[in-house]
Amino acid sequence: MADIVSYSREGDIAYITIDNPPVNALSLAVRSGIQQCVRRFVADAEARAAILICAGRTFIAGADITEFDKPRQDPWLPEVIEEIEASPKIIVAAIHGTALGGGLETAMGCHYRCAVPSAKVGLPEVALGLLPGATGTQRLPRLIGPQAALDVMVSGKPMAAKAARDAGAVDHLLDDENLRAGATAYARKLLAAGAKPRRISEMSIDQASVGAGFFDDYRKSIAREARGYFAPGQIIKCVEAAVSLPYKDAVKRENELFLECMASSHSRAQRHLFFAERACAKVPDVPADTPLRPVKKVAVIGGGTMGGGIAMNFANVGIPVVLKEVNQAALDRGLAIIRGNYENTVKKGRLSQADFERCMSLITGTLDYAGVGDCDLIVEAVFENMALKKEIFGELDRVAKAGAILASNTSTLDVDEIARATRRPQDVIGWHFFAPANVMTLLEIVRGAATAKDVIATSMAMAKTIRKTAVLVRVCFGFVGNRMFFPYVREAQRMLLEGIAPERIDRVAHDWGMAMGPHGVSDLSGLDVLDKVNNEWKQKPNDPAYCRMVAKLTEMGRYGQKTGAGIYKYEGRNALPDAEVARIAKEEATRLGVPQIEVSDAEIIERLFYSMINEGALILAEGMASRPSDIDVVFVHGYGLPRYRGGPMQYGDEVGLKNVVAAMAKYRQRYGDLYWTPAPLLKELADKGSSFRAWSEAREA
Ligand code: T1G
Numbered sequence: 001m002a003d004i005v006s007y008s009r010e011g012d013i014a015y016i017t018i019d020n021p022p023v024n025a026l027s028l029a030v031r032s033g034i035q036q037c038v039r040r041f042v043a044d045a046e047a048r049a050a051i052l053i054c055a056g057r058t059f060i061a062g063a064d065i066t067e068f069d070k071p072r073q074d075p076w077l078p079e080v081i082e083e084i085e086a087s088p089k090i091i092v093a094a095i096h097g098t099a100l101g102g103g104l105e106t107a108m109g110c111h112y113r114c115a116v117p118s119a120k121v122g123l124p125e126v127a128l129g130l131l132p133g134a135t136g137t138q139r140l141p142r143l144i145g146p147q148a149a150l151d152v153m154v155s156g157k158p159m160a161a162k163a164a165r166d167a168g169a170v171d172h173l174l175d176d177e178n179l180r181a182g183a184t185a186y187a188r189k190l191l192a193a194g195a196k197p198r199r200i201s202e203m204s205i206d207q208a209s210v211g212a213g214f215f216d217d218y219r220k221s222i223a224r225e226a227r228g229y230f231a232p233g234q235i236i237k238c239v240e241a242a243v244s245l246p247y248k249d250a251v252k253r254e255n256e257l258f259l260e261c262m263a264s265s266h267s268r269a270q271r272h273l274f275f276a277e278r279a280c281a282k283v284p285d286v287p288a289d290t291p292l293r294p295v296k297k298v299a300v301i302g303g304g305t306m307g308g309g310i311a312m313n314f315a316n317v318g319i320p321v322v323l324k325e326v327n328q329a330a331l332d333r334g335l336a337i338i339r340g341n342y343e344n345t346v347k348k349g350r351l352s353q354a355d356f357e358r359c360m361s362l363i364t365g366t367l368d369y370a371g372v373g374d375c376d377l378i379v380e381a382v383f384e385n386m387a388l389k390k391e392i393f394g395e396l397d398r399v400a401k402a403g404a405i406l407a408s409n410t411s412t413l414d415v416d417e418i419a420r421a422t423r424r425p426q427d428v429i430g431w432h433f434f435a436p437a438n439v440m441t442l443l444e445i446v447r448g449a450a451t452a453k454d455v456i457a458t459s460m461a462m463a464k465t466i467r468k469t470a471v472l473v474r475v476c477f478g479f480v481g482n483r484m485f486f487p488y489v490r491e492a493q494r495m496l497l498e499g500i501a502p503e504r505i506d507r508v509a510h511d512w513g514m515a516m517g518p519h520g521v522s523d524l525s526g527l528d529v530l531d532k533v534n535n536e537w538k539q540k541p542n543d544p545a546y547c548r549m550v551a552k553l554t555e556m557g558r559y560g561q562k563t564g565a566g567i568y569k570y571e572g573r574n575a576l577p578d579a580e581v582a583r584i585a586k587e588e589a590t591r592l593g594v595p596q597i598e599v600s601d602a603e604i605i606e607r608l609f610y611s612m613i614n615e616g617a618l619i620l621a622e623g624m625a626s627r628p629s630d631i632d633v634v635f636v637h638g639y640g641l642p643r644y645r646g647g648p649m650q651y652g653d654e655v656g657l658k659n660v661v662a663a664m665a666k667y668r669q670r671y672g673d674l675y676w677t678p679a680p681l682l683k684e685l686a687d688k689g690s691s692f693r694a695w696s697e698a699r700e701a
Contacts, residue, residue, distance in 0.1 A: 005033025007040050013187055014047035015180075016091075017054070023061035024054045026102045028073045030064075034106070035080050042087050049187045050091045052084075052110055053180065058097025059119070060106055065128065065271060068262065077102050077134040078251065081109030085199050090190060094183035095119045095170070098158060104169075105132055108139040111197040114172040114186045115161040116179050121169055122158030126231045128274060129267030129644060133258030135201070137238035138250050142203040144168045146210050146239050147218075153235045154222055201247050210243050228513045229644055230266045234258075265654050269646025272693075273636060276629035276647070280471045281464070283456060284626060290457040293403055295465075299324060299372035300379050301392055303334020303365075306409060307381035309437030312338055313466040315359040316438070322372055323365045331365045338363060341438060373399045377462065379431055381409040384532060389413065390421035397422035405455050407431035412478045412533050415448040425450035429459055432479060433468075434638045435525070442638030443468035444479050469637045474624045477537055481634045483619065484648065487611035487675065489530070492518035493547045495604065496581075497589040499596035502567050503577050508604045515640030518608065519567040520575055523560030527553050527567070541674060545592045549585055606663045613652040613660055617679035620692070627700075628692035649692045657686040 004027075008015045016037040018024045034052070041050045054060060063077060084091055084106070093099070093107035095115035104121050107113050115121070123132040123140065131137060132153060141149040144167040152159060164170040174182035215236055226232040234257045241253040261267050282288070299322040300311045311321045323338075325331035342359060345351040372378055378400055380392050389408060396406050406428045408418050419425035430446025443463045447456050456472065463470030473480045492505055496519070506517020522530055531554040534540055534547055553559075553566055560566030561573070568575035589596065599607075616631050625631050632647020645651050652660050661678050668676035678686070685695055 004029045005037055007037040009044065009047050010184075012046060012048040012191075013184055014041045014044060014050040016041065016050055016052045018052075018060065019055035021056050023058055023098075024056060024103070025062060025064035025066075026060055026077060026106070027064040027067060030060075031075050031077060031080050035075050035083055038080075038084055038087060038091070041091070042089065048089060049191055050087075050089065051094050051180075051183050051187055052091060052106070053094040053183060054096070056097075059093070059095045059099040060103030061098050062101030062103050062124075063134070065274060068271060077105065078255070081106055081134055084109040085111070085197075085201060087111075087197060090187070090195055090197050092183060092187045092190065094179055095121065095161070096177070096179045098122070100158065101125050101132060101136070102134050105134040105136040105139065108136065108143065108169075108200055111199065112172070112186075112190060112195070113170045114174055114183050115164065115170045116174050116177045116182065117161055118177060119161040120158040121161070121164045122156070123153045124156040124158065126154060126156040126229075126235060127270060127643075129229075129231050129264060129270035130261045131231055131235045131238060131254070131258055133254060133261075135251055135254065137235060137254050138242050138247060139200045140169065141205055141239055141242045142200050145206050146214070146243060150218055150236065150239055153239075154226070154232045205243055207243065215240050228642055230264050231261050234261050266644040268654065269650050270643050272629065272646045272650050273632065273643055276627075276633050277469060279627060280469070280630045280633045281460060283460065283472055286453045286456050286460075290454055292461050293376065293405060293454055293458045295319070295376040295405070295458065295462055297322070297375045298377045298379065299375040300381055301372070301396070302380065302382035303331055303337070304381065304383070305337065306433060306435060306437050308334050308337040308341065309435070309439070310379055310381055310409065310433055311363055312341060312359070312438040313433075313468070315362040317466055318358075318362065319465075320362045320364070322375060323363060324369070324372055325365065325367060327367065331367060335363070335365055341436075369395050369399045372396070373401060375400070375404060377405045377407065379407045379409055381433075384411060384413065384529075384536065386413050386417065386536070389418050393418050393421040393428070397424060403427070405429065405458060407459070409433055409437075410446075412482055412536065414477075415446045415475045416450070419448045419450055426452040427455055429455050430475075430479070431459065432481075434481075440638060441467070441469050442481070442634060443470045444481055444634060444638070445470050445472045446475060446479055447472060448475055469633060471630045471634050471637075472626065473630075473634075474622075476619070476622065476624050477539060478533075480619055480625050480631055481638050482533070483624075484612045484615045484631070484635070485639060487615050488608050489518055489522060489550075490547060490675070491607040491611050492522075493549055494545065494594075495599065495607070496549050496567070496585050497545055497592065497594045498599070499582075499586065499589070500599055500604070501577065501582070503575075505604055505608075508601045509608060511601075512605055512609075513642035513645050515642075521640075522550065523566035523568055523570075523575065526559050526562055528559040530554075543674060545594055548588050548592065549581075552584060552588055553581070607667065609648060609651060610660050610664055611675065612648045614664065614676075614679050614682055616649050616652075617682035617685075617692075620695075621679065621681040627696050629696065652682075653691040653693050657682060657691060658689060661686040 004020050006017050020030050091110045093110040093113045099121040123136050125132050165173045172186050238254045241250040298314045300307045301324045303323045303325045314321045342356045346356050415430040419428035429451045432444035434440035434442050445459050460470050502519040506519050509517040527550050530550050558565045564570050569578040628649035631649050635641040635647045664676045
């Protein structure tokens with residue numbers, strides 16, 4: 001225990017040093033260690049002040065999230081913080097790296113806080129569906145005021161050290177990054193000034209800043225971005241308590257609200273995602289120390305909407321990009337799309353003019369394949385046609401230098417077949433970006449049968465470099481994301497034929513948490529694109545009703561938003577129900593013998609998401625994805641599924657796989673085996689009363 005937290009003294013300054021890599025999380029051992037060292041300091045007559053400091057790359061980055069699903073073990077953090085604060089001698093927190101969550105709460109238990117200039121402090125618990133449950137919601141408002149404290153806690157965004165000092169969360173900004181020396185000098189200065197322990201719990205809150213209606217106005221101000229999330233509302237209640245109750249009572253209230261968060265499906269989902277987003281970066285059969293191929297220059301084949309967005313990702317991080325097009329007009333159009341995107345970002349104040357010009361200067365154009373011959377990575381981003389992609393890869397095979405990575409932005413097609421168009425299939429890989437490619441964070445990386453491990457490792461590392469969340473998948477039609485999205489769209493389309501209004505289906509999906517309902521998304525992506533994909537799909541179900549309205553509306557030239565009409569008609573970006581579509585759907589239903597039915601909102605959710613979950617179970621059993629949590633990352637980062645649902649597989653576990661299978665049995669009875677036969681893995685886990693999570697943990701054990 002002692003060596004994770006150690007006590008030492010130099011003269012009259014004591015050091016309580018935490019060394020719990022990688023991020024000094026407040027595990028049980030750390031909490032007990034701090035408590036013992038504080039007691040030792042208080043009893044140490046030689047020591048006049050103590051510095052709480054961390055070894056390694058960061059100050060305490062919070063409570064140990066891995067302990068949250070385990071039974072509580074004392075000492076609990078609020079207790080330890082109370083004991084620090086009660087010390088009759090001053091304790092100074094010396095902050096470097098990130099003081100987050102319980103880490104900042106611990107620092108606010110100390111009497112003074114100093115930080116190196118590069119440090120950050122924050123209370124990001126909201127990102128885990130939680131709230132700062134160790135007196136953070138009571139202490140931060142006392143230090144920086146209710147408004148600023150709410151902004152920090154509800155956004156979850158950390159403050160830079162200087163901003164924190166200016167706001168009052170940090171007392172002293174050290175001159176440089178020399179933490180120990182700087183903190184020691186600061187403690188000596190405090191002693192010399194006769195500084196006494198300053199206890200935040202005894203401070204009052206600036207009531208004047210909280211007028212009538214303050215908290216309701218605050219709720220309204222965050223309503224849009226916090227839609228559906230539980231924790232932000234809980235945080236506001238804590239600060240309301242901070243303003244209206246004595247400290248001890250407010251801390252009790254904070255704890256009640258914290259436990260409500262902890263017990264919520266939201267927090268289970270968001271904590272699941274925290275680890276899922278870290279796990280998906282690890283490829284079981286590709287060692288972490290696999291040497292990477294250098295990527296100093298990149299090319300993008302095709303300057304359309306996707307190609308332009310893809311090129312921006314590299315320019316944004318300082319990597320020169322060559323955009324290849326078939327003719328000057330297309331090239332000019334491609335470069336103009338990019339320039340337009342950047343200009344919009346500058347207009348919104350999210351990019352400086354200087355950065356805009358720097359990015360544009362990194363993007364050049366060429367009409368000649370020879371112009372991409374010296375690139376380390378070439379991303380093909382032309383429209384979804386196998387023959388065209390094979391022709392391009394044949395050309396790239398001819399001109400690209402040895403060792404260049406050849407990536408395809410195909411969203412559904414067989415990467416192995418594309419690779420076979422070259423003599424270097426080991427260098428071919430899928431890089432499936434999501435539209436808009438310069439905005440969406442997901443990158444589905446598709447390893448082919450021959451793809452080399454260093455190509456996979458380099459692709460995963462490059463994804464991090466261009467600030468994408470990469471998920472590695474294997475080759476099947478639609479890979480993971482689209483393959484699971486098809487059943488979701490299929491059911492939405494089927495309900496359309498059955499007489500359920502598209503706006504109702506979309507409202508139910510939106511209320512469940514989707515950023516946009518299935519019909520709105522179909523119109524946004526383009527019904528013609530969906531129809532093309534369906535026609536390319538060799539294993540398309542033998543079902544004449546399968547996405548019939550997509551095909552029908554495409555035949556009529558109603559492609560969606562881009563043609564002003566699709567499933568909805570559009571006034572600008574406003575989607576309006578269109579009676580004409582309802583009439584056509586009814587007509588098609590009659591022709592296909594599809595009965596008109598009434599469905600509940602619960603049925604809409606079950607059909608949309610259970611069909612997805614079932615496909616996910618097939619994908620896992622086939623090994624197309626390594627973990628259920630990888631699938632969840634795909635849907636949260638690429639398909640607008642809210643973090644508080646955790647992803648389709650986490651949702652399945654939350655609902656209970658037994659219930660998923662039971663509901664599927666209802667639809668199997670109505671529709672037959674084609675779509676509603678439970679995947680063997682799903683059936684097996686449901687029968688065992690198990691979960692995807694347990695299945696995944698057993699495999700990784
Ligand atoms: N608990 C347990 N493990 C943690 C952890 C934590 N708090 N933070 C990080 N890890 C693991 C992580 O899983 C990974 O493991 C490794 O450390 C490196 O992390 C009572 C309730 C600090 C900014 O939310 O935001 O305090 O994958 O890859 O990119 O009020 O980690 O190597 O096996 O992310 O350099 C509040 C969470 C907790 C901060 C570093 N704190 N951490 O980022 O490295 S709740 C947080 C982060 C709380 C109290 C409440 C980041 C980081 P592995 P990494 P990084």
